[in-house]
Amino acid sequence: MTRSFSNQTLRFAPSSNGYLHLGHAYSALLNFEMARASGGRMLLRIEDIDIDRCRPEFEQAIYEDLEWLGLSWELPVRRQSEHFSDYANALERLRSRGLVYPCFCSRGDIMATVAGRPDSPRDPDGSPLYPGTCKHLPPAERARRLAGGRSAAQRIDMDAAMASLGFQLGWRERPVFGSSAEGREIIAEPALWGDAIVARKDIQTSYHIAVVVDDALQGVTDVVRGEDLFMATHLHRLLQALLDLPEPRYRHHRLLRDASGHKLSKSLRAKSLRALRQEGLSPEAARKLLGGELIAAS
Incomplete structure (x- = not known):
C-alpha cells in the first residue's frame, strides 16, 4: 500500500466516560501509524468536558490500554477540563x-x-x-x-x-x-x-x-476519525470559518460493527479492551482483529 504522506500532526481524542473498545483501538492505531509513516506528531487528548460522566479511572484506563497496544504520544496530554x-x-x-x-x-x-x-x-x-x-x-x-x-x-x-x-x-x-x-x-x-x-x-x-478550538491550538493538521462524525464536519467547518481557525485535512474512517451490524459503542456496551485483555487477548491478536486497513508496523 502506498505511503504518501506529508509531515502531519494527528490526534486521538477519546472521552473518559467509559472504557475503550476495539473501535477506539482501530481509530487510535490509524492515527498512530499515519503519524509514524509521515515522521509526524501523535497527540493524545482527553475530551472530558462532561465532568459529571468523565472519571479519573476511565482516563487512567485509556493510558493503560493504548500503552498495551504499543502506542506512544507526545506529552503533556491535553485535558479539556483544564x-x-x-x-x-x-x-x-x-x-x-x-x-x-x-x-x-x-x-x-x-x-x-x-x-x-x-x-x-x-x-x-x-x-x-x-x-x-x-x-x-x-x-x-x-x-x-x-x-x-x-x-x-x-x-x-x-x-x-x-x-x-x-x-x-x-x-x-x-x-x-x-x-x-x-x-x-x-x-x-x-x-x-x-x-x-x-x-x-x-x-x-x-x-x-x-x-x-483544541485542534487549532494543538496544531492538528489531519483529523482522522470515524465516519459517524462526518456530518459534524459541516458544523465544524462553519465554526472554523467564524473563529478564523485553520482548516485541517479530514479523513473519516469506517466503523467497526458487531455481528448485528451496530457500530461498536460504549452505549451499546461493546466489550472493552480491558475485558479482552483480561480474557488473554494479546496486542498482536488485537491488531489482527482490526482488519487489513491498518498500515503494517515496521
Missing part, C-alpha cells in the same frame, strides 16, 4: 458578533413544540431542528430571565452565521491512506444542524466548540 477558558473566549467572539443567543428551552419543551408537526425537519442525528422559540425573544425578556437566574444554553444563529460568511464553505474529504492529492470535494451544509447548541446549560461549552 481549558474551559479557551472555549469561553471562542464563544465570546461569536457572541460579540451577534452570532449566538441564549436558549432557555429544555429538551421536553422542544419536543412539546414539535409534537404536532410530524414533518418537522430533523438534524443529521435525527433530532428535531430547534424551532427557534428563544431566537425571537425580545432583548428585554432575555435580560430579565438571565437576571432572574434562569440557566441558558447558547445556540448559534445559523441564518446570521451563514450570512456573515460571504463564501462557500467546504472541505476535501481524503482517503485514510494514499496521496494527499486524492479525495473528493464536499460542500459544507452547516444549516442541516439548524441553530445548534454551542454551549450547554450545565457546561457552557460543547463538543463542537471544544474540538475546533
Whole structure:
C-alpha cells in the first residue's frame, strides 16, 4: 500500500466516560501509524468536558490500554477540563458578533413544540431542528430571565452565521491512506444542524466548540476519525470559518460493527479492551482483529 504522506500532526481524542473498545483501538492505531509513516506528531487528548460522566479511572484506563497496544504520544496530554477558558473566549467572539443567543428551552419543551408537526425537519442525528422559540425573544425578556437566574444554553444563529460568511464553505474529504492529492470535494451544509447548541446549560461549552478550538491550538493538521462524525464536519467547518481557525485535512474512517451490524459503542456496551485483555487477548491478536486497513508496523 502506498505511503504518501506529508509531515502531519494527528490526534486521538477519546472521552473518559467509559472504557475503550476495539473501535477506539482501530481509530487510535490509524492515527498512530499515519503519524509514524509521515515522521509526524501523535497527540493524545482527553475530551472530558462532561465532568459529571468523565472519571479519573476511565482516563487512567485509556493510558493503560493504548500503552498495551504499543502506542506512544507526545506529552503533556491535553485535558479539556483544564481549558474551559479557551472555549469561553471562542464563544465570546461569536457572541460579540451577534452570532449566538441564549436558549432557555429544555429538551421536553422542544419536543412539546414539535409534537404536532410530524414533518418537522430533523438534524443529521435525527433530532428535531430547534424551532427557534428563544431566537425571537425580545432583548428585554432575555435580560430579565438571565437576571432572574434562569440557566441558558447558547445556540448559534445559523441564518446570521451563514450570512456573515460571504463564501462557500467546504472541505476535501481524503482517503485514510494514499496521496494527499486524492479525495473528493464536499460542500459544507452547516444549516442541516439548524441553530445548534454551542454551549450547554450545565457546561457552557460543547463538543463542537471544544474540538475546533483544541485542534487549532494543538496544531492538528489531519483529523482522522470515524465516519459517524462526518456530518459534524459541516458544523465544524462553519465554526472554523467564524473563529478564523485553520482548516485541517479530514479523513473519516469506517466503523467497526458487531455481528448485528451496530457500530461498536460504549452505549451499546461493546466489550472493552480491558475485558479482552483480561480474557488473554494479546496486542498482536488485537491488531489482527482490526482488519487489513491498518498500515503494517515496521
